Amino acid sequence: xxPEIMAEYSAVIQRPKFNLPxxxxxxxxxxxxxxxxxxxxxxxxxxxxxxxxxxxxxxxxSGKADYLITGDGDFSEAQGLIATPILSVRAFAQAVAPQTxxxxxx
Numbered sequence: 001x002x003p004e005i006m007a008e009y010s011a012v013i014q015r016p017k018f019n020l021p022x023x024x025x026x027x028x029x030x031x032x033x034x035x036x037x038x039x040x041x042x043x044x045x046x047x048x049x050x051x052x053x054x055x056x057x058x059x060x061x062s063g064k065a066d067y068l069i070t071g072d073g074d075f076s077e078a079q080g081l082i083a084t085p086i087l088s089v090r091a092f093a094q095a096v097a098p099q100t101x102x103x104x105x106x
Contacts, residue, residue, distance in 0.1 A: 001032070001037070001059060004055055005056065005059060009029075009032060013025055013028055013029070037063070039059065039062055039063045040062070041058035041063075042062045045058045045082065047078055047081065049074050049077050049078070050072075050074040053074055056068065057075075057081055060082055060084040061082040061084060064084075065084045067084065067087055067092055067095075068082070068084050069087055069088070069092045070086065071089060
């Protein structure tokens, strides 16, 4: 994660529309800070489809991420811009742990 992405996550989670208790906000922010690695995005990627998504592409490329996991459909058009596979949550779960998504027989 880049410092800019962390700042965006912090701003989003604190939006009044979510009405999250301060303890929940703090828990998530502490989790993100402790379980992510901060990097400087070195790759400059232009993504005209949604310029707000470009920092995530730059972060994945610069950090040589194994996956970029998103529910944002705009990213489907970005796969050609980076080597990192861009997957939905469901596709990631199927790729990493396919046996957990198999319906039980009988």
